[in-house]
Amino acid sequence: MSPIDRIRTYAGELTALRHDIHAHPEIGFEEVRTSNLVAELLQGYGIEVHRGLGGTGVVGVLRGRSDNGRRIGLRAELDALPIEEATNLPYRSTVPGKMHACGHDGHTTMLVGAARYLAETRAFDGTAVFVFQPAEEGLGGARAMIRDGLFERFPVDEIYALHNAPNGPHGRLKTRPGPIMAAADFFDIRVQGRGAHAAEPQRGVDPIVVATALAQAMQSIVSRNADPLKSCVVSITQIHAGAAYNVIPESAHLAGTVRTFDGDVREVAALRIRELARGLAAAYGAEIEVEIRDVFSVLDNSAEQAAAAAEVATELFGAENVEADCVPRMGSEDFADMVMAVPGAYAWLGGTPGPGLHNASFNFDDSIIPLGSAYLARLVERRTAA
Structure with missing residues (x-):
């Protein structure tokens, strides 16, 4: 049998x-x-x-x-x-x-x-x-x-x-x-702005604007920084901010994952996330903290x-x-x-x-x-x- x-x-x-x-x-x-x-x-x-x-x-x-x-x-x-x-x-x-x-x-x-x-x-x-x-x-x-x-x-x-x-x-x-199967890094990005009344945005630093700008910029990592002959995925899977219609919040949180097969591409992706965060923090007058964790190997x-x-x-x-x-x-x-x-x-x-x-x-x-x-x-x- x-x-x-x-x-x-x-x-x-x-x-x-x-x-x-x-x-x-x-x-x-x-x-x-x-x-x-x-x-x-x-x-x-x-x-x-x-x-x-x-x-x-x-x-x-x-x-x-x-x-x-x-x-x-x-x-x-x-x-x-x-x-x-x-x-x-x-x-x-x-x-x-x-x-x-x-x-x-x-x-x-x-x-x-x-x-x-x-x-x-x-x-x-x-x-x-x-x-x-x-x-x-x-x-x-x-x-x-x-x-x-x-x-x-x-x-x-x-x-x-x-x-x-x-x-x-x-x-x-x-x-x-x-x-x-690919390697995976998980990331958490915390944007610290300055809260304000939604009717007076000039008095604050809007972390939602910063977070969405960073989310958009991170999509360029795959198209403009990673070797096009080597696979790379950058996915933002969470955005959390705010709790009211008329309040600009103090902070925002983005989270997601990077998937790669190549160690050099993995390093490039992590480096660019940090560089983009630093640049946008300076541009908008916010503070951005980036945590990237090695979760899975190839x-x-x-x-x-x-x-x-x-x-x-x-x-x-x-x-x-x-x-x-x-x-x-x-x-x-x-x-x-x-x-x-x-x-x-x-x-x-x-x-x-x-x-x-x-x-x-x-x-x-x-x-x-x-x-x-x-x-x-x-x-x-x-x-x-x-």
Whole structure:
């Protein structure tokens, strides 16, 4: 029986698990219920469980039929997003303002499914290490686990992760050697002006005018400062200022993100944000404070592991459902920090096309759970035999 067929025999239990996690979302470093649920399931399968890495992370260790020294890591994310769910699903979020809008509930479920399969079959040599990571959504969960000694306590030769792709095609796996997802910086820019009556603007320094001028100027970074042959995105995603119709406020706040694949472009973007802020502060007589934070590194797949991922997917899904040199994406993933520590590969698995990631109407495609679980489990079987 193929791993897909075997896992399909308990796909109903996995789907119920996914719905349970979806109904009880927890955002970064708050995943107490979710991590407890995962730990209890792993223990029930006879897997050695370690808790508390990176705060709420869980690591499972499973030894195969013999020990040849090979150790393969598999990683999934536990956290949800601060989004109010807009679906009417029977298992919709029961927590106001929180939702699994990226599919981490599905990824966790797929890794649990892989762990169960491997624990029941033990058709592998070496050791499987299951990493359930907290706080992937921009809060540094991978870095927290690494700081807590993830790879010192649980060394692996290589590590793999999988993400759903709601744009489809259904059942197609995409990966590539080299950069597959962008680096990300988050920025906060605080403009300090001088408040005044809205009817007497000459008595103040309007921070809204300064903030909007800066927002416009920052769009020139991509078009006029970044190398046009190298990708760069500068997105302002928040502007906050004021609380009344007839008051010029004291301050304004802009926030957003920069996405790049190239270190030089990343430095240019950060430099220009600071230079534009200084220039506009002088021009308008305001004060501007800029904070730029390195949140995600470039996710750079190791060539050998990307080839292994494609090979396993071809075996399971057929060559027509594997794209081994896909186009990189400007999204970011902190699995990047794990593959900077050990060789590894990241891949996308297509679901039935529907609302996109981080959308209030998103719903993970349960039909790909057995596919993802089988893919992760087969990686352990094949790579421990290497």
